[in-house]
Amino acid sequence: MVGGRAAAAGGGRKRKDPSFPHLTAACKRRLTATTAVSSPATETAAEEDKSGWASLPTDIARLVGGRVLAGDVVGYIAFRGVCSWWRACTPSPRDPTLLDRRLRPRAYVALCDGDGVRPDANANRQIIITFLHTRTARCLRVRLPEEARHHRIVGFTDGLIILLHKRTTAVRVLHPFTLVAVDLPSLAPIFHQVVRNRNSLLDMNAAVCASAGAVKSIAVVVCFPYTPGVVLSSEPGHSGWEVIHRDMDLMNTLPFHGRLYGFRRFTRQIVQVYPPKPINPVVAHVPDKFGDPVSCSYKLVDSFGHMLLVVHYLSPRHIEAKELWQRCAFAIFEVDVNSSWKLRPVRSIGNLALFICKDRCLSVSAKDLPSISRNSVYHCVTAKSCRFILSKRPIVRAANKIVPSP
Secondary structure, eight states: OHHHHHHHHHHHOOOOSOSSHHHHHHHHHHHHTSOOOOOTTOOOOSSTTSSSGGGSOHHHHHHHHHHHHHHOHHHHHHHHTSOHHHHHHSOOSOOTTOOOGGGSOTTEEEOOSTTSSSOEEOTTOOEEEEEEETTTOOEEEEEOOGGGGGEEEEEEETTEEEEEETTTOEEEEEOTTTOOEEEEEESHHHIIIIIOOHHHHHTOEEEEEEOOSSSOOEEEEEEOTTSTEEEEEEOTTOSSOEEEEEEEOEEEEEEETTEEEEEETTSSEEEEEETTOSSOOEEEEOOGGGOOGGGOEEEEEEETTEEEEEEEEEOGGGTTOSSHHHHEEEEEEEEOTTTTOOEEEESOOTTEEEEEOSSOEEEEEOTTOTTSOSSEEEEOSSSSOEEEESSSSOOOOSSSEEEEOO
């Protein structure tokens, strides 16, 4: 049975090195300097109405709440927790459909330890995940529900967590701060029919999109790296999963503005994965100046509402270097999704730092993270990560191998 094998594999699988070693270390330093919190989902204040907060007029409270929500739903949850009157006159952040992107923790990314499949579990068997605000560097430790111990994490979108039940292979989308959960059907029937590869279930990737159907809801799209070409989708209330692609071999994917995009393996093509475009899914092509696509790595990154493409390639200028990392270089493009899908070269990313990993890619502000260098790309695919700084000046450190972008 698929579910049984998944449970066994999920419990005994060896853990790899952290996906984002530099970023995880930086966040741990910030956590030690602040009080760890469990979850802002609890909206009761310790001492309500003792400071006259309830005297704020209703229209002013709603105006302030709306502006707080526009910036951060976690801040909005804390705002409503000040007093019962504010909670009464402002809308609840609990969206039972998880469709409203305003109510998702979009600016937060989960920094799961190990291979990113399982969250941390402390001595009390509590499931805790550290979330980082990519713009402000605020760190929150969130305690997940008890039943999360029976799931594996298979994806993240806009701060939402996508879980796979180890025994039943049912999929669940969880809001980590409001604890709203949306359930989807089991993957077992379709897995037996079209996937069949046990490793694919262990390393599957999932993303949340806006449904392309007539009913407004979320949709979950699943890709299987060990079963090239197979992509599935389903929605809440559906009885099963639908095969939307059979020949979509993807190097990586990016949920972006309700859709799912990906980079086709061994090609120079950015494609729209969901909603499917049967006739021509290709939306952009990468220039061929980087050589054979087999020797290149292409990663799509959501950088504060902008889609970036990071190309990792062998540089002819450093071909004589002794170490492999010294021969490599990066090129960054901004993908224009609003008009003609042009790729615009990016020479500098300012105060940002990009983390390029095998499973996920992140863009964070380095402004409030002193141990993270601005205008840099951290390549974290191997155990010894390298940093590439987007300038002409070479930098050398004993701890990290650092080379300039050509």
